[in-house]
Amino acid sequence: MEQTIAANRLSTATHRVGARAAHARRTRERVSSWMFLLPALVFFIGYQVYPIFRVLWISFTDYAFLSNRPAHWVWFDNYAAALHDPLMWVSLWRALEFTLMFLPGTIILPLLLAILVDRVTNPRLATLYRVVLLVPAVIPSTLVFVLWKWMYNFQTGPINHLLVDVLGLFTLQDAPQWLGGTPLTLPSIAIMEVWWGLGYHTIFFIAGLAAIPRDLPEAARIDGASEWQVFWHVIRPRLAPVMMILVVLRFGSAMAVIDEYLIFGGFNRASPTYTWTMFMYDQAFKTGMWRQGFGAAIGMIGAIAMMIVVAFLLRIFRPRD
Amino acid sequence: MATTLNAIHPTAPPRRRLGRLGRGRAAIVRHAVINLFMLIILLPLAWVLLMSVKSLPDAMRGTFWPRRFDFTHYRYVFEKIDTLPINLFNSIYVTAGTVVLTSTCAVLAGYALVHLKPRGRDFIIAAFLVSLYFPVRVVSLISVYETQHFLGLINSTSGLILPYVTLNLAISVLIMRSMFQLVPHELMEAAKIDGAGPWRTLWLVGVPMVRNGLVVIFIVNFVTAWGEFLLCTTLTNDQTARTMPVVLAGAQGGLGQWSWPNLAAVYVIVVTPGILAFSFAQKLFFKGLTEGVVKG
Numbered sequence: 001m002e003q004t005i006a007a008n009r010l011s012t013a014t015h016r017v018g019a020r021a022a023h024a025r026r027t028r029e030r031v032s033s034w035m036f037l038l039p040a041l042v043f044f045i046g047y048q049v050y051p052i053f054r055v056l057w058i059s060f061t062d063y064a065f066l067s068n069r070p071a072h073w074v075w076f077d078n079y080a081a082a083l084h085d086p087l088m089w090v091s092l093w094r095a096l097e098f099t100l101m102f103l104p105g106t107i108i109l110p111l112l113l114a115i116l117v118d119r120v121t122n123p124r125l126a127t128l129y130r131v132v133l134l135v136p137a138v139i140p141s142t143l144v145f146v147l148w149k150w151m152y153n154f155q156t157g158p159i160n161h162l163l164v165d166v167l168g169l170f171t172l173q174d175a176p177q178w179l180g181g182t183p184l185t186l187p188s189i190a191i192m193e194v195w196w197g198l199g200y201h202t203i204f205f206i207a208g209l210a211a212i213p214r215d216l217p218e219a220a221r222i223d224g225a226s227e228w229q230v231f232w233h234v235i236r237p238r239l240a241p242v243m244m245i246l247v248v249l250r251f252g253s254a255m256a257v258i259d260e261y262l263i264f265g266g267f268n269r270a271s272p273t274y275t276w277t278m279f280m281y282d283q284a285f286k287t288g289m290w291r292q293g294f295g296a297a298i299g300m301i302g303a304i305a306m307m308i309v310v311a312f313l314l315r316i317f318r319p320r321d
Numbered sequence: 322m323a324t325t326l327n328a329i330h331p332t333a334p335p336r337r338r339l340g341r342l343g344r345g346r347a348a349i350v351r352h353a354v355i356n357l358f359m360l361i362i363l364l365p366l367a368w369v370l371l372m373s374v375k376s377l378p379d380a381m382r383g384t385f386w387p388r389r390f391d392f393t394h395y396r397y398v399f400e401k402i403d404t405l406p407i408n409l410f411n412s413i414y415v416t417a418g419t420v421v422l423t424s425t426c427a428v429l430a431g432y433a434l435v436h437l438k439p440r441g442r443d444f445i446i447a448a449f450l451v452s453l454y455f456p457v458r459v460v461s462l463i464s465v466y467e468t469q470h471f472l473g474l475i476n477s478t479s480g481l482i483l484p485y486v487t488l489n490l491a492i493s494v495l496i497m498r499s500m501f502q503l504v505p506h507e508l509m510e511a512a513k514i515d516g517a518g519p520w521r522t523l524w525l526v527g528v529p530m531v532r533n534g535l536v537v538i539f540i541v542n543f544v545t546a547w548g549e550f551l552l553c554t555t556l557t558n559d560q561t562a563r564t565m566p567v568v569l570a571g572a573q574g575g576l577g578q579w580s581w582p583n584l585a586a587v588y589v590i591v592v593t594p595g596i597l598a599f600s601f602a603q604k605l606f607f608k609g610l611t612e613g614v615v616k617g
Contacts, residue, residue, distance in 0.1 A: 032519050033437030037445070040430035040494055043422075047487040048452055051461030051468070058463060065467070113358055116351050131603050132359050135366070138540060138599040140548020142566035143592050147365055149570075150372075156581060158368050161383035199362060207610065248454065256456035259550040263570050277459050284463050285555060292463050299460040310454050 059296035066290045078297035087269060087279060088298065092305055094186070095275035099254040101190040106197050106250055107243065113198070114205030115231070130206070133199030145263045148192040152178035179264045181271030189260050189273070201246060208242035209235070244317035248310055255306045276302035369592075372585035380581040394586040405587065408565040411478045412547060412591070415564055418482040419546035423493050424538050426486065428531070431497025432523050436509050446498070449491040458488065462555060469556050478562050481553060485546045493538045500534035500609075501527065533609030536602050544595060565591050 059078055063071035082088045117133070120126045136144070151157050160175045170176065178188040212235065220230045258277040265273025267282050274282075276298060284295030372380060376391040398405055434442050465484050466475075474480025504527060512522040528535075553567045560568055569587055572579045599606065 030437075030439055033433045033439035036429040036433035036437060036519070036523075037439060039422075040426040040490060041445070043426060043483070043486050043490055044449070044452075046468075047465060047484050048457050048461065048491075049448070051464035052455070052457060054464035054467070055460055065470075113355065116355050119348075119351060120355070129355060129359065130607065131600065132362060134599065134603070134606075135596060136362055138544055138595045139592055140544050140566060140595065142548040142550040142570050143588065144548075145550070146566065146569050146588065147369060150369070150581075150584075151365055156381065156383055158383065158385065165383065195361065195365075198358070203607075203610065252454055252456065256459045258459055262554065263550070277456075280459070281462070285466070296463055299463070303456050303460050306456060307454070 055296045055299060058292055059300045061293050063293040063296075064290050065292050071293070074293070078294050079301065081294060082297045082301055088276070088301065091274055091276040091279045092302065094272050095255050095257070095277070095302070097272070098186045098190060098257065098275070099251060101187055102193050102254050103247065103250060105190065105194040106201060107246060109194065110198055110201035111205050111239070111243075113202045114209060115235070117202065118206055118209045130203065133202050135199065136196050137200035139196075141259060142263075144192065144196050145260055149179065149263065152188055154178070181265050181268050181273060183272065185264060186272045189257075189264060192260075193254070197250070204242055204246060205239065208239045212238045240317070247317070248313050251313060252306065252310060255309075256302075369585050369588050373582055373589045375582050377580060377582065391582065394582045395590070398583050398586050398590075402583070402587075404560055404568070405565075407561050408563060408568050409590070411562070412564040412566070415478060415481050415485065416543055416546040418479070419485040420539055420542045422482065422486045423490055423542045424535060426490060427493035427497040427538055428523070428528065428535070430494045431501045431531070432527050434494070434498050435501035436504075436506065436527070437519065446495070449494055452491045458551065462551070465552070466555060474556070476557050476559060476562050478557070481549075481556060484552050484556075485549060488549065489542050489545050493542065496534055496538060497531065500531040504530045533605050535609070536605040537609040540599060540602065540606060543598065547595060
């Protein structure tokens, strides 16, 4: 009895010493942990967090980059001006139009392809397919755009060559003008984007399929379920998380597309590629007036509109357990 | 219904045999569909590759397979387009800088977030996550221009590296975080007990274990920096300050130095490094992708 008490006392004493040392070590670790985080945080705050708040501030002022006079706080004037401008609504609608053209293809086609590739049992063939699938994903964005700018070229592009010279569906007079602000521009860009993401998204789904235990669909099949039933009741619910990530991320990237429009569309306000991102860019950098305050408000309105839809999507797709 | 069927015919032999026959045909259809998709993916690239070795008349004619091959365009673009080496160097320089900086930041931050447990790490992770959904790249442009102007970095090739690092920083940190979550705590503790400081622990124990994730981060950042367009056109004015893909995007195909086969030759030169690097690293890349991105 006595012994145990003594032993207990001893152990609490060593514990206390140990605790103090551990505490000192924890503090040292906390300090050094911030040292490790510092480089990432400097870049993240300097080029992502600060700019967003800076743009938010600019959107409430009449800030103009080239002017000498200091910026005045104008409250919601820029927002009111933007919301009264029909171009704001048209440009938001155009971005949504593009998103609706692009999103279904970029989810459904890869899903289909993933289910097919997932069944390939020959390991060599499976690897080959996967490598080919990821080739477009390692082509940098601008090079994808340049490639398709050539593919869609009115005179020398292979697509029109196929339509005019090989199939004879069109003549040089009425051949489709794919890019450059025509009504076909947005669908053309959407097709290009689906091509670009096809492999990458397929790999995403394949990884999701690999996480489903093999015996689950097998058991359903032995029970006599049709392939469609297996897909709908066994595979689809288990792929839902992957699909949710893809839908939300791709919605975000599609609504905020700008590089493609800069390369394929130009600053014609009537062009279907003149979306809110182009409107913002035009006002902030191109018109010569450099109205950054107004441009910032356009950017913020676009971003807020997007965030509302993203929140809505996250709610729809929330796990229901 | 399905289960009752199974109860009556536990093995259901006739159904099975039919199924195997059907399966053979299904496999053929399956491979046909897959190969059609593969063709769609590869045809545009094959077209560019062939274009770069077509003779000029063939290039104008538009047929897929050239009547006469001409391999001189590659030499021509290096000898006659005087900004080409500069633009290529810019691309390599900016990309290398971005990849090295982002990977370093991501490894350090990922390690700290998992194994050093700083206070407020949940907040940092949440901030990184939110930045993935917010259109930061577009909306922040006005302020980034201002910052670069303030730092005297407008029209500077080196200056591009700073905003480029952040383009994929959040996703890189998150990938590294999920990679470090796979490294057992005990291993890190053991290294600490052996007297290694956090730096040594990270370098000797941590980094070798997150190798596959590093490959993913290298490739993702390489692809982004190599092909970045928006910041490059906005923050630089001179062709000599720009990267190769951006110059290529502005080039109009026609005659002379920017004739179609020449453009295609430049294209092949610029697009090959990424595809080659990926082909060599693909095994590690897939491992890293499934470990870090999907499970994380």
